[in-house]
Amino acid sequence: MPRLKLFTGNSNQALAKEICDYLGVSLGQATVSTFSDGEVLVKIDENVRGSIVFLVQSLSDPVNNHLMELLIMIDALKRASAKEIIAVIPYYGYARQDRKDQPRVPITARLVADLIATAGAHRVLTTDLHTGQIQGFFNIPVDHIYATPVLLDYFRKKKFDDLVVVSPDAGGVERARAFAKRMNAGLAIIDKRREGPNRTKIMNIIGDVVRRDVLLLDDMIDTAGTIALAAAAIKAKGSGRILAGCSHPVLSGPALERLNEAPIEELVVTNTIPLKGKDDICKKISVLSVASLIGEAIKRIYEEKSLNSLFV
Numbered sequence: 623m624p625r626l627k628l629f630t631g632n633s634n635q636a637l638a639k640e641i642c643d644y645l646g647v648s649l650g651q652a653t654v655s656t657f658s659d660g661e662v663l664v665k666i667d668e669n670v671r672g673s674i675v676f677l678v679q680s681l682s683d684p685v686n687n688h689l690m691e692l693l694i695m696i697d698a699l700k701r702a703s704a705k706e707i708i709a710v711i712p713y714y715g716y717a718r719q720d721r722k723d724q725p726r727v728p729i730t731a732r733l734v735a736d737l738i739a740t741a742g743a744h745r746v747l748t749t750d751l752h753t754g755q756i757q758g759f760f761n762i763p764v765d766h767i768y769a770t771p772v773l774l775d776y777f778r779k780k781k782f783d784d785l786v787v788v789s790p791d792a793g794g795v796e797r798a799r800a801f802a803k804r805m806n807a808g809l810a811i812i813d814k815r816r817e818g819p820n821r822t823k824i825m826n827i828i829g830d831v832v833r834r835d836v837l838l839l840d841d842m843i844d845t846a847g848t849i850a851l852a853a854a855a856i857k858a859k860g861s862g863r864i865l866a867g868c869s870h871p872v873l874s875g876p877a878l879e880r881l882n883e884a885p886i887e888e889l890v891v892t893n894t895i896p897l898k899g900k901d902d903i904c905k906k907i908s909v910l911s912v913a914s915l916i917g918e919a920i921k922r923i924y925e926e927k928s929l930n931s932l933f934v
Contacts, residue, residue: 623647625705626924627670630678631691637712637893638678640913645921650675652698654691662687664694671703676747676920681715681734682895683874689715689734693741700742708923709743710916712894713842713870717752720759735759747919749894749912750841750869753793767919767932769869769892770797772910773839774804776890782835783862786810788827790840790852798839808834812852827859835862838886842870846877850884857885870894871907878904 629650630638642649651667677699679692692709699707719730731752738746739762747765751757757764786808789798795811802809810829836856843849843866853864864886871891873881881889881904889904891897892912901907915932922929 623921623924625673626676626920627668627673627704628676628678628920629666629695629699631688631695633680633682633688633691634678634712634894634896636896637680637911637913637916640893640911641678641710641917641920644914644917652695654695662690662694664691664698666695666698666702669702670699672705674706674708674924675699675704676708676710676924677743678710678712678916680713680895681711682713682872685715689737693737696738696741696743706744707742708745708747708920709738710920711746711748712912712916713872714748714751714756717756720753720756729759731756732759745923747916747923749892749916752841765919765923765929767915767929769894769910769912769915770801770804771932772892772912772915773867773869773890774801776908776910777805777837777865777867780865782807782837784808784834785837786829786831786834787837787839788812788829788831788852788856790814790838790848794840797841801837801839805837807837810836812848812855814848814852827855831856831859831861833860833862836864838864838866840866840868842872843868843877843889843891844872845875846873846880846884849886849889850880853884853886863887865890867891869912871897871900871909873897873900881906 627650653665655663716730716734745763787798787802788810789795790812813826865888867890889906890908892910
């Protein structure tokens with residue numbers, strides 16, 4: 623792959639290096655720092671003229687800094703005459719603001735999509751969008767892959783007693799149903815009411831969880847309010863052991879404290895977002911790598927091959 627180059631900002635350098643190891647390439651040299659007033663400073667430190675460049679950057683905390691790094695690096699690569707720029711966004715921030723659910727609010731997920739395309743990206747590769755409709759916000763091609771194969775491989779090695787996969791809200795039913803089918807497990811749904819940003823109330827449990835092992839499955843966990851309340855409600859119904867899994871461990875605010883107190887035996891996450899020692903505070907967390915999954919997608923995009931077999 624002589625023309626392939628892979629760069630990264632400051633959001634998830636460890637994952638970028640793992641992807642490079644999978645592909646057998648060196649990480650591109652770039653300076654990404656700030657001026658004293660906080661402005662992002664970017665300089666590409668090697669020739670990229672005519673190259674196909676993959677730029678790995680998760681839009682994780684601090685979200686706005688990492689978004690600006692992504693946009694400015696895309697602009698720098700464009701002005702350095704890169705032939706094609708693919709934004710590899712393992713975690714797409716602002717994805718929860720994907721619709722007008724009340725008057726006078728923005729659709730920020732669309733705004734971010736416009737910014738990425740306007741900056742000069744030719745394609746986007748991302749993992750487990752909060753809602754699939756975000757793909758339609760882009761006027762450039764979007765390859766949307768899932769961490770499901772990584773999570774499935776891990777949970778299939780576990781021994782469960784009459785497993786039921788539980789979606790913590792109605793929006794995740796499709797994801798939970800597909801996972802339950804591949805695990806040959808039952809399905810249940812949490813009926814919750816959102817009372818404001820990061821505030822939820824469990825209303826009901828739809829499905830049978832009594833004396834059954836439970837796997838709570840979500841795309842992301844932010845303050846862990848939903849997952850902690852769901853686990854408590856399920857345990858109160860007389861379930862067996864409870865495990866949880868998600869693709870994006872945002873884990874902000876009181877998340878770690880809530881997870882430590884929740885009746886969850888293990889929380890399995892991927893490295894789309896670096897934990898930065900959070901797994902030391904909460905010993906329940908196990909981290910799986912999506913480097914080979916993203917690396918294989920990058921290889922197939924570069925070689926103009928189908929990504930169909932990655933969608934399971």
